[in-house]
Each structure stands twice: as C-alpha cells, then as structure tokens.
Amino acid sequence: MISTQKHTGEVNSSDIVRAMNSPAGSYSPEKLQALISPAAEDYLEEMAQTARQLTIQRFGKTIRLYAPLYLSNYCVNNCLYCGFNKDNKYQRRRLTIEQAVEEADIIASEGFRDILLVSSEDRESISVDYLCELAGRLRGKFSSISIEVYQMTTEEYAKLFAAGIEGVTLYQETYDRDVYRKYHPAGPKADYDHRLSAADSIAQAGMREIGIGALLGLSDWRLETLSLGEHAHYLMKRYWKSRVSLSFPRLRPAKNVDRTQFSFLSDKNLVQMIVALRLCFADAGMVLSTRERAELRDHLIEVGVTKVSAGSKTSPGGYSQSRNAADSTHSTDSGQAGSPQAEQFEIDDTRSPAEVAGMIRARGFEPVWKDWDSAFAKR
Amino acid sequence: MDKLVIAGKEFDSRLLVGTGKFASCEIMAEALEASGAEIVTVALRRVDICRKASPGGENKNDDTLRAIDVKRYLLLPNTSGARDAEEAVRLSKLARAATGINWVKLEVTPDPYYLLPDPVETLKAAEILVKDGFVVLPYINADPILSKRLQDVGTATVMPLGSPIGSNQGLKTRSALEIIIEQANVPVIVDAGLGLPSHAAEAMEMGADAVLVNTAIATAAEPNQMATAFKLAVEAGRMAYKAGAAAASKRASASSPLTGFLRDNKQEK
Amino acid sequence: MRECFFNFGEVKMEALKINGVEKQFPAGQLPSTVAKLLEVLDIEGATAAAEIDGEIIDREKFAETKLRNGQSIELVRFVGGG
Numbered sequence: 001m002i003s004t005q006k007h008t009g010e011v012n013s014s015d016i017v018r019a020m021n022s023p024a025g026s027y028s029p030e031k032l033q034a035l036i037s038p039a040a041e042d043y044l045e046e047m048a049q050t051a052r053q054l055t056i057q058r059f060g061k062t063i064r065l066y067a068p069l070y071l072s073n074y075c076v077n078n079c080l081y082c083g084f085n086k087d088n089k090y091q092r093r094r095l096t097i098e099q100a101v102e103e104a105d106i107i108a109s110e111g112f113r114d115i116l117l118v119s120s121e122d123r124e125s126i127s128v129d130y131l132c133e134l135a136g137r138l139r140g141k142f143s144s145i146s147i148e149v150y151q152m153t154t155e156e157y158a159k160l161f162a163a164g165i166e167g168v169t170l171y172q173e174t175y176d177r178d179v180y181r182k183y184h185p186a187g188p189k190a191d192y193d194h195r196l197s198a199a200d201s202i203a204q205a206g207m208r209e210i211g212i213g214a215l216l217g218l219s220d221w222r223l224e225t226l227s228l229g230e231h232a233h234y235l236m237k238r239y240w241k242s243r244v245s246l247s248f249p250r251l252r253p254a255k256n257v258d259r260t261q262f263s264f265l266s267d268k269n270l271v272q273m274i275v276a277l278r279l280c281f282a283d284a285g286m287v288l289s290t291r292e293r294a295e296l297r298d299h300l301i302e303v304g305v306t307k308v309s310a311g312s313k314t315s316p317g318g319y320s321q322s323r324n325a326a327d328s329t330h331s332t333d334s335g336q337a338g339s340p341q342a343e344q345f346e347i348d349d350t351r352s353p354a355e356v357a358g359m360i361r362a363r364g365f366e367p368v369w370k371d372w373d374s375a376f377a378k379r
Numbered sequence: 380m381d382k383l384v385i386a387g388k389e390f391d392s393r394l395l396v397g398t399g400k401f402a403s404c405e406i407m408a409e410a411l412e413a414s415g416a417e418i419v420t421v422a423l424r425r426v427d428i429c430r431k432a433s434p435g436g437e438n439k440n441d442d443t444l445r446a447i448d449v450k451r452y453l454l455l456p457n458t459s460g461a462r463d464a465e466e467a468v469r470l471s472k473l474a475r476a477a478t479g480i481n482w483v484k485l486e487v488t489p490d491p492y493y494l495l496p497d498p499v500e501t502l503k504a505a506e507i508l509v510k511d512g513f514v515v516l517p518y519i520n521a522d523p524i525l526s527k528r529l530q531d532v533g534t535a536t537v538m539p540l541g542s543p544i545g546s547n548q549g550l551k552t553r554s555a556l557e558i559i560i561e562q563a564n565v566p567v568i569v570d571a572g573l574g575l576p577s578h579a580a581e582a583m584e585m586g587a588d589a590v591l592v593n594t595a596i597a598t599a600a601e602p603n604q605m606a607t608a609f610k611l612a613v614e615a616g617r618m619a620y621k622a623g624a625a626a627a628s629k630r631a632s633a634s635s636p637l638t639g640f641l642r643d644n645k646q647e648k
Numbered sequence: 649m650r651e652c653f654f655n656f657g658e659v660k661m662e663a664l665k666i667n668g669v670e671k672q673f674p675a676g677q678l679p680s681t682v683a684k685l686l687e688v689l690d691i692e693g694a695t696a697a698a699e700i701d702g703e704i705i706d707r708e709k710f711a712e713t714k715l716r717n718g719q720s721i722e723l724v725r726f727v728g729g730g
Contacts, residue, residue, distance in 0.1 A: 018623060026561065030623075048637040237564055240527050268641050299640050397730030407728060422729025425667045425722070426696060428689050445692070459729050469699075473724055476704045477697035544730065571730075593730035 011037035020047065024054045025282025032229045035276035036222050044272060048303045051278040055304050058282050062368045063360045064307040065353065066114040067107045068148075068289070070316045071095050071134075075120035077187045079173070081218060081251060081262065084120045093316045094125045101137050106319040110311060110353040113370035114144040116169070118314075121150040121188060128156045132163035139164040143370045146209060150188065151198045157205030168202045169211030169247065170195075175227030176219035183218060199231070203239035210235060210244050211287065216270070217251030217262040225273050232281055245285030245307070246277060250292065267296055271303065278304035293348040298359055310356035312347060380617060383589055385566055386482075386514040386535040388453075392417045393583065394613040395455070395568065397593025401602065404446035410596055411452065414606035418453045420484055420591070422460070423470050455516065457484035463497070464504035471508055483508060484538070485517040494544040498525050502532070509533040518570055521552035526559045526567075537563065538591065540571035541582065545594045547574025550581055560586045576605075576612030583616025662717040678717060682710040685721070696725045 011034050019034035020043065034040060035047065072094035075084045083090075095103065100117075107115060115138065119126040126149060135145055146167030147160065157168060172195055174180050180192045189195060202210050212231055214224040228246060235244050250270060251262050265273075274286060288297055288305045290312040297308060313319050351359070357367040382389040396416040401407035411419060447454070456474035461467035464487065471483040485508065487500040496518050502525065508515050514535045519525055521539040529537055539559050542548035549572060550556060560567050566588035573579050579590045592609050599605035660675040664685070679685035682705060686693045698705045698713075699722040705713050715721075 023557075044641075045636055045638045052637060237562065240562060271638060271641060295640070299637065303637050398728035399730045401728060420730055421726045423697070423724045424727045426689065426691055426725050428666050428669065428671065428723070445695075454726070456726065457729055470724075472704050473697040473699060473722075474726075476706050477695065477724075477726070479707075591730070 011039050013039060013042075016040045016043055020050070020279070024050055024279060025058075027229065027233050027280040029226065029230065032226060032276060032280050035279060036225050036272055040276070041268065041272065044268070044275070047275045047279060048271070051275040051304045052302055054282055055278060055306065059306050060366075061364060062366045063301050063305070064114065064285075064368045064371055065112060065357065066116055066144075066146075066307060066309055067110070067112045067353070068116045068118045068309055068312050068314065069100065069103050069107060070314055070318065071100055071117055071119045071149075072122040072126050072316055073120050074122040074125065076123075077121045077189050078185060079189065080183045080185075081215065094122060095316050097130065097134055097137065099317060099320075100134055103317065103319045104138050104141060106323060108141045111357070111369050112353065113142050115142045115146070116309075117145065117147045117149070117165075119147075119149040123150060128152065128159055131160055131165065135160065135164040146211070148211070151195060152201070154201040154204050157202050157207060161206050166207060167209030167211065167245075168207050169213075169245070170198045170202070171213045171215060171247070171249065172196060172227075172231070173215045174218040175214055175224055175231070179219040196231075199235055200239075203235065203242050208242055209285070210239070210242050211247055211285075212244065213247035213249055215249050215251055216273075217264050220263065221265040221269055221273060225277065229277065229280060232277075232284060236281070236284075243283070243285060244281075245287055246281075247287045247289070248274060249289065270296075271300070274300060274304045290347045290349040294351055294359075297349055298363065301360065301365065302363060308356065310349075310351065310353040314347065380614065381621065383566060385516070390417045391415075392610075392613075393589040393617055394579070394610055395420065395570075395589060395591040396596060396606070397591065398447070399593055400597035402597075406602055407597070408446040410602040410606040411447065413603045413610070414592075414596065415610045416452065418455050419447065420455045420457050420593070421447075422457055423474055424460070453482065454478060454480060455482050455484050456480070457486045457518070458504075459486045459488060459494075461487050461504075462489040462500075463487065464500040464507065467500065467504040468507050468511075471504075471513060472511075475513070481512055482514040482516070482535075485515050485534075493546075496520060496540075498522060501525075502528055505529055505534050506532040516568065521555035521559060523555060523558040523562060527562060530563070530565055534565065536566045536568050536588075538568045538570040541569050541578065542572030544571045546572050547595055548572050549574055549578040550585075553585075556582070556587070557585060576608040579609055580612040580616035580619075583613055584619050586620055589613075664715060664717075665720040667721070667723060679715055681715060682713045682721075685715060686710065686723075689723075691723065691725065696723055698723055 015034040016039060019031040022031055073084045074092045074094055075086050078086050104115060117131065117134065131147060138145055145165050146169060147165055148169040151170060177192055184190050199210050199212055212228065214228055216224060232244050232246060248270060251264060278286065285307055286305045287307045288300055289309045301308065313322060360367040382391060383393050392415045394414055394416050395418045396411055396414050397420045398407055399422065458467040458470040461470050467485055467487045474483060475481050485501060485504055487497045487504060488494045489497050498519060501517050501519055505515050505517050509532055516536045516538055517529050517534050518538045526537045526539065537559065539556055540552065542551040551572065556569060568589040568591055569582040569587045570591035573590055573592050574595045579592060582590050590613060596602050596605045596609060661672045662675055662678045663670050663672045664678065679688050682698050683693060686696060693710060698710065701720050
C-alpha cells in the first residue's frame with residue numbers, strides 16, 4: 001500500500017525540523033516518515049509537548065474510559081501469535097446472552113457507559129443475530145456499544161448499526177503482506193486484501209467509529225506506522241462522517257505463544273509512534289488497552305492517547321469469576337473446570353477502574369465515562 | 380510544473396480568468412493572453428432586443444466571444460444571475476445548447492449586495508446538473524462541510540471564495556480554506572476576492588490547486604501587466620508549495636518533561 | 649346606415665414574446681425560423697442560446713426550428729463575466 005521515498009535511516013535533521021514545523025495535525029507520508037525516524041528520537045520531548053497541546057486542544061483535558069466484554073474464545077483461525085489460536089489447548093468458553101448481560105451489568109456497575117464486545121472468530125455462536133440481540137439488551141445500560149470481532153460484510157455491519165452498535169474495531173494485524181501470509185496461513189483471515197477492505201465496509205454501513213491498528217511486533221513497527229498513516233488518511237478523506245481511531249496493541253507474552261519470532265518494540269518506540277501519529281492526525285482517537293503496564297499508560301495519556309480501558313478481563317466470564325472469587329461466601333465452583341480461563345493476552349495494568357479514574361484525575365484530566373448519548377440518535 | 384487536472388482534462392495554467400468588467404473587448408483579449416490562462420469564464424445574459432444602433436455604429440450586443448479565440452481557451456459559462464437552483468439549471472442547459480460545452484461554473488447568488496452564493500440552492504443544482512452529465516465547478520462560501528457534500532454528489536472541483544466578489548480583500552476565509560484543501564478529493568480553486576498577486580500566491584502556497592481572478596485584473600490601471608503579475612504569482616506559489624516550504628515555527632514551549640520517564644526506565648519490553 | 653363588413657386600415661398582426669417583451673409582426677412577416685429571427689434582430693448566431701416555450705433549442709437546429717405566432721422565446725448570449 002505504501003512505498004517510502006527514502007528509508008527512514010536516511011532522514012536528516014532538516015527533514016525532521018520541517019516535519020515538526022508543519023501545521024500540527026496535517027499529514028503527509030514524508031512528515032510521518034521523518035517523525036518516526038531514528039534521528040527523530042533526539043526530538044522526542046519536543047514532539048511530545050506539541051502532541052500534548054494538540055490533543056488537549058482537540059479533545060479537551062479528558063480521557064475516555066471503556067471496558068471490553070469477551071464473549072467467546074472459540075476460534076477457527078490459526079493466527080500463530082494469538083492466545084486464542086485454534087491449535088492451542090486451553091479451556092474454551094462462550095457466553096449465552098444472559099451470561100453476557102450479567103458480565104455487562106458488572107461492567108456498568110464500575111461506572112462504564114462505553115463497552116466493547118469482543119470475540120474470536122466464532123461466527124456460529126457469536127453470530128450477527130446474537131450480537132444484535134445483545135446490543136438490544138445493552139442499549140439501555142450503555143451509551144456506546146462497539147465491537148471487535150471477526151470480519152463481516154457491509155450488510156451485516158449495517159444490521160448491527162441498526163441494532164445499536166456504533167463502532168467497529170478491526171486490526172489489519174500487519175500491513176506487511178509477506179508477514180501477513182506467514183501468520184495467517186489458512187482460514188477466513190488468510191486474504192490480506194479482504195481484511196484490508198473491512199474498514200471500508202464498516203464505514204459504508206454507517207458506523208460512527210472505525211478502529212484500525214496493527215499488532216506491533218509482527219513486522220517492523222516503522223513500516224506498520226507508515227501504512228497505518230496511509231490507511232487512516234484514506235479513511236478520513238473518503239468517509240468523512242466517521243471518526244477513525246488508532247489502537248496500539250503491542251505483542252505481549254501469552255500462554256502457548258512462541259516469543260522468539262517477534263520483533264518487540266521498545267517503550268521509546270511506542271511513545272514515538274503515538275506522538276508522531278498524533279502530530280499527523282489531530283482528530284484521530286488513540287486507544288490504549290490494559291495490555292500495557294500502568295506507568296506507561298499514565299504517561300501516554302499525557303501525549304496523545306484519548307481512550308483507555310480499565311479493569312479489563314480478557315476471558316469470557318472473567319468479570320463474574322473475579323467477583324465470585326473476591327466474594328468468599330460464594331462457592332468457587334461456578335460450573336467451570338478448576339484451571340483459569342485462557343486470556344487473549346496478559347494484562348499488565350491490573351488497576352481497578354476507580355484507581356485508573358483516580359490516576360487520570362491526578363494528572364489533571366477528567367475521566368469521561370459517557371462520551372455521547374446514543375439515545376439522541378434517530379435509530 | 381505539474382499539471383492541473385479537472386474532470387480528466389489537463390491544464391498547464393493554474394490561473395483561471397474571468398472576462399467581466401473590462402473596459403473593452405480588446406483590452407480583455409490582451410489581458411487574457413498575458414495571463415496565460417487556459418480556462419476563462421463567461422456569463423449569460425438576455426439579448427437586448429430593443430437596442431438602437433448608436434451613432435458610432437457600435438452594436439450593444441457586441442459579442443464578448445468575438446474577441447476570444449474559442450479554440451484557444453476553454454469557455455466556462457457561469458450561471459451568475461441565477462437566484463435559485465431552477466434558474467441555474469436552466470442557464471446551464473442554455474449554455475450547453477449554445478456551445479456544446481458541458482462544463483459549467485455553478486453560481487447561485489440571490490444576494491445582490493455581496494453576491495454571496497446560496498449553499499442550499501447550489502447543492503440542489505449541482506446534484507441535478509451532475510446527473511445530467513455536466514462537469515460542475517461550484518462557487519461557494521468557504522464551507523468545509525458544503526465542500527464535502529458537493530464532492531459526494533460528484534462535482535469536478537470546489538471553488539470556495541477568498542472574500543466577497545470584487546472586494547479585493549484577499550484570503551479572509553483562510554482557516555476554512557485550509558480545512559477544505561486538507562479534506563478535498565477534487566481540485567480546489569480559490570475564487571473571488573483575490574485583489575493582489577500576493578493573495579493568489581498565498582492561496583497556492585496553502586495548497587490550492589488553482590485560483591480564479593477577474594476584478595483585480597479587469598479594473599487595474601494596466602490590466603495586461605496585472606495579468607502577467609498574477610500569472611507569475613500563481614506559478615511562484617505553486618512552486619513554493621511543491622518545494623516544501625519550512626513554515627514559521629509553531630513549536631511548543633517546554634513545560635514539564637513528558638518523556639523523561641523513558642530515560643529513567645530500565646524495563647523495556 | 650352603412651354596414652361595414654371589413655375594417656379599412658386594419659392589418660392582421662402576429663406576435664412573438666421575446667425575452668418577456670411582445671414584438672409584433674405584420675401577418676406573413678413573422679420570422680419563420682430561429683435563425684431568421686436572429687438575423688432580423690441582428691444577433692450573432694454563433695454565441696446565442698434560444699428557448700422556445702420553455703424548451704431549449706440546440707444551436708445546430710436554429711435554421712430548421714420553425715416559429716409560430718404567440719410563442720414565448722428566450723434569447724440569451726454570452727457576455728463577459730467572472
């Protein structure tokens with residue numbers, strides 16, 4: 001999708017200075033390339049200051065909060081990097097509508113009004129109809145319902161939109177075609193171009209929010225960033241009525257996943273990536289999950305991140321289980337086998353939502369649980 | 380210099396010139412030549428059928444077009460005078476019937492004081508005209524949302540004003556123009572209010588694809604020279620834009636450090 | 649008493665409404681086609697556009713488009729404009 005004019009190693013300081021002096025929030029591939037170059041590391045502090053100012057100007061001194069609700073970890077895909085990979089042996093579970101609503105109630109009781117329904121490629125059980133029904137049940141409790149599930153058609157997305165879901169997140173995983181092929185050898189996700197077209201389907205169906213991202217570590221992070229920039233720019237121009245959000249899932253340890261084959265990026269790289277993208281896209285949402293450790297998240301909300309999850313449980317039924325375990329009067333046998341459920345990735349920020357909200361306030365931002373009232377929408 | 384492409388047609392010149400307000404047809408023709416323009420706008424007016432020939436034999440219905448070499452310039456009829464979509468569509472069709480050209484500069488200006496364009500009627504007319512096969516270049520106020528709506532219905536460009544027609548005030552709508560240019564999927568032609576060549580250069584430096592100038596050239600003391608000046612300004616502005624100008628520094632002044640924690644932090648994953 | 653069966657001095661007239669103004673022609677002298685009308689009005693055909701009773705006439709058809717008594721015609725032409 002993108003061919004870089006020159007390798008980022010060839011970027012010189014005048015390129016970087018010019019990139020930093022260009023209007024904040026304006027994008028060009030050359031500008032992004034300069035800002036993520038190794039040479040730009042020397043300017044990181046200055047970039048971070050500008051990114052912070054720009055974010056505050058556009059988003060206010062606020063940070064949005066959301067919670068993920070994992071519905072199923074049955075998966076037909078064989079993505080080699082994922083904890084839910086179908087060949088991995090672990091206990092699988094999927095929630096019924098009632099169980100999902102029970103999880104959602106716990107999430108709502110923590111204060112969340114923005115929920116992300118997550119599922120592996122489990123079309124059979126977590127079907128379009130299932131999601132529509134669940135959305136109907138949750139509409140009264142949450143002002144924003146988004147999903148992060150398997151890829152669907154435009155018609156299916158339109159159905160979900162009519163049912164009350166207003167955002168869809170779907171990662172390309174990697175924009176590197178060769179690496180993509182390597183990690184998605186077979187199954188529904190094997191077609192790179194089909195995957196890439198998902199964001200268009202999402203937008204055409206009328207969704208208000210489109211979430212994109214790459215799983216950082218599968219390929220060179222600079223390549224991913226440049227591709228992500230082009231993808232975001234394309235979507236913003238073409239689907240001007242939807243908001244594009246960027247996520248930064250960084251490959252993290254997971255059970256049964258071989259770590260040696262990935263190129264993990266450092267904290268510094270991640271900061272540079274976030275800040276560079278913010279300087280190019282003033283209005284893109286930037287989302288950080290509890291994959292990242294607390295201290296890093298605390299700093300990243302100051303330089304461009306606008307939305308974070310908190311208190312996340314990444315296995316289906318995790319919220320109820322956690323509540324039950326905490327409450328010693330309940331029996332520990334809730335019908336599942338003794339071993340804990342498989343998680344998609346290890347959580348590193350284990351703070352409760354209240355603690356995270358407190359941290360946000362301590363840094364001079366207001367935690368926002370409810371961003372907009374979908375009750376006002378005409379559907 | 381890179382070519383301007385509108386509806387698949389390529390042009391070398393990024394300066395469009397209007398043919399109104401000139402003292403005479405000859406002066407107009409010379410100025411057009413000096414400007415290097417390839418696209419010139421014309422208007423449509425009712426024929427005056429009650430005219431009497433003046434003593435000098437001058438024909439009040441003297442054709443502007445007689446002075447323009449129609450093989451050399453692309454004539455772009457405008458619908459000035461139309462006060463609503465229906466009138467604009469009618470004028471467009473009349474123009475097409477007269478020339479065979481299906482390009483039209485859509486101008487719906489019910490307000491006779493500032494000649495500001497009506498957004499609602501413009502969008503309405505644009506949709507009808509695009510469906511009827513016209514290449515539509517709509518003249519609008521610098522409204523970013525209206526620009527997107529027009530692009531959605533298929534106009535070939537958008538033509539936001541810099542300031543009201545004839546006011547020569549330059550780019551009063553600069554901030555909005557920046558947004559329009561950033562978000563546009565079609566060429567952006569800044570039209571109206573460009574009083575000086577420096578205004579035109581400024582528009583091109585901002586990334587506009589072309590500009591349209593009429594009053595500033597037609598009413599200058601030396602239209603020929605002014606036309607040349609605008610030509611050079613447009614070229615200079617475009618070159619500067621392509622050369623990647625180092626804009627004035629807008630960088631933040633440091634407050635407390637935001638990335639210090641990276642240095643302190645030994646734990647890298 | 650004299651009975652008059654015809655009026656001396658009264659000639660039958662025909663008219664076309666052109667650009668909102670009625671223009672009368674003695675019977676038989678109404679311009680037969682658009683092209684003829686333009687000639688009569690001394691208007692350059694190459695740059696004019698015509699609309700008869702609301703219908704736009706292509707320039708190629710000026711010579712063959714017939715005019716009839718009572719029609720409403722719009723004639724426009726190109727002039728300088730921005």
